[in-house]
Amino acid sequence: MHLISAIANDVENQLSESQPDLHDPAVFGDLVRAHHRELIVYARALTRESNTANDIVQEAFIVAFDKMDTFDVTRDFPTWMRGIVRNKWREWVRKNKRYQYSDTNIAEMDADIAAWQAESAAGNRTVFDALSSCLERLPENLRETVNEFYYNDQNGEEVAEALGVSPAAIRKRLQRARELLKACVDRKISDQSLQES
Amino acid sequence: MNQESNIPTKKPDVMDALLSEHARLGSGEDTALVEAILLRTVNQPLELPQPIAKASFGWQDWAKMAAAVTLFFGMTALVLHQIKGGERAETTFQLTVTYATADNQLAEPDTMPEENPAPSNRIGIVRDVTGVVAATDLKPIAPIMQVAEFTLVETTSPAELNGTFTPSIDVFEAATAGRVESFAVSANHSKRTDSALEYDGKVEVNHPEFHIQAERLVVQASSSSTASYASTGSLSGLWRNH
Numbered sequence: 001m002h003l004i005s006a007i008a009n010d011v012e013n014q015l016s017e018s019q020p021d022l023h024d025p026a027v028f029g030d031l032v033r034a035h036h037r038e039l040i041v042y043a044r045a046l047t048r049e050s051n052t053a054n055d056i057v058q059e060a061f062i063v064a065f066d067k068m069d070t071f072d073v074t075r076d077f078p079t080w081m082r083g084i085v086r087n088k089w090r091e092w093v094r095k096n097k098r099y100q101y102s103d104t105n106i107a108e109m110d111a112d113i114a115a116w117q118a119e120s121a122a123g124n125r126t127v128f129d130a131l132s133s134c135l136e137r138l139p140e141n142l143r144e145t146v147n148e149f150y151y152n153d154q155n156g157e158e159v160a161e162a163l164g165v166s167p168a169a170i171r172k173r174l175q176r177a178r179e180l181l182k183a184c185v186d187r188k189i190s191d192q193s194l195q196e197s
Numbered sequence: 198m199n200q201e202s203n204i205p206t207k208k209p210d211v212m213d214a215l216l217s218e219h220a221r222l223g224s225g226e227d228t229a230l231v232e233a234i235l236l237r238t239v240n241q242p243l244e245l246p247q248p249i250a251k252a253s254f255g256w257q258d259w260a261k262m263a264a265a266v267t268l269f270f271g272m273t274a275l276v277l278h279q280i281k282g283g284e285r286a287e288t289t290f291q292l293t294v295t296y297a298t299a300d301n302q303l304a305e306p307d308t309m310p311e312e313n314p315a316p317s318n319r320i321g322i323v324r325d326v327t328g329v330v331a332a333t334d335l336k337p338i339a340p341i342m343q344v345a346e347f348t349l350v351e352t353t354s355p356a357e358l359n360g361t362f363t364p365s366i367d368v369f370e371a372a373t374a375g376r377v378e379s380f381a382v383s384a385n386h387s388k389r390t391d392s393a394l395e396y397d398g399k400v401e402v403n404h405p406e407f408h409i410q411a412e413r414l415v416v417q418a419s420s421s422s423t424a425s426y427a428s429t430g431s432l433s434g435l436w437r438n439h
């Protein structure tokens with residue numbers, strides 16, 4: 001009987017040690033800094049709007065702070081936060097009725113973001129660092145297309161005119177570039193995880 | 198089919214979002230967003246307890262309070278001044294009237310009732326009655342016995358004489374005969390000097406049995422214990438039937 005009690009206490013202590021104390025302002029601030037960028041990517045993928053994504057992430061952290069007493073210590077903080085972001089996004093979708101995603105698609109995206117957050121929380125290179133590295137490895141025509149479209153903030157027609165190709169070709173290039181970059185980023189994140197383990 | 202089923206289903210593109218966010222801020226953190234979150238969570242400004250707020254009552258607060266008090270009294274004085282300016286000055290005198298008449302002016306009223314019983318006619322013959330008045334100002338501002346002299350000038354038109362002047366002059370057998378009368382003087386403005394009471398603007402002298410209107414009335418005091426009441430300007434008498 002004493003042995004069972006001791007084991008239970010030990011598990012409880014381990015859980016409490018592994019989980020952040022959200023009541024500690026410093027801890028909460030560190031969690032915000034560690035996870036807000038990935039959560040913005042998550043919210044941006046869901047909403048397709050930069051400003052809306054930022055608003056949703058901000059509101060999600062405020063909800064987390066207000067409801068920290070209900071935080072389930074058996075779950076990790078990033079998972080809890082993604083759940084809050086999803087709920088905020090669903091509220092937004094109900095109001096805007098623009099589109100919806102299948103649960104499978106959301107689950108896939110959730111898995112990607114979870115892996116990125118895990119690396120970031122572990123203090124390793126972030127997904128943004130991985131992306132920077134992967135961009136350098138893109139073929140020249142894809143890299144310049146990505147550069148014009150995302151980093152120079154031009155639309156498809158403008159990029160097509162600048163590079164002297166059709167808008168359809170630009171769409172294909174961008175699609176191909178995203179696939180290659182996704183594979184590269186996943187590989188780097190995975191390699192990083194393997195090295196840790 | 199619910200409404201949501203009409204919403205198109207799309208596939209989220211996490212790489213598109215990642216590239217867009219990377220293009221926006223690179224690998225750094227969104228400082229503005231972090232600050233906004235922290236300000237609304239762990240760095241919320243604390244509300245000071247009430248006693249501390251009271252203890253911090255500084256000179257600015259005192260200055261504000263003084264300004265408010267000054268403004269209050271200033272406004273009050275202004276309002277009172279306006280109210281005072283709008284009110285008509287009014288003083289009630291109790292006069293002991295002693296009539297001194299010249300010639301036969303006092304004799305005429307005695308004869309008028311038989312000749313013309315109409316009260317207006319009876320008054321109409323009262324001309325330039327000069328009286329010497331001993332007055333007691335009931336107001337504290339003039340507690341001494343005063344003697345006044347006033348002149349009542351007949352109104353120009355007999356049509357205006359529509360009342361009776363029953364403090365009959367003929368009851369006074371001698372020039373020193375006297376009686377007590379009460380007059381209420383009201384005017385738009387009044388001023389008290391060392392030697393006189395001055396009334397300006399629509400001066401009205403009210404007596405239970407007559408009414409006098411004038412633009413200006415000066416009640417002058419003499420150096421002795423008596424004072425002379427003199428009407429200046431166009432003091433005209435208009436007898437009214439009360």
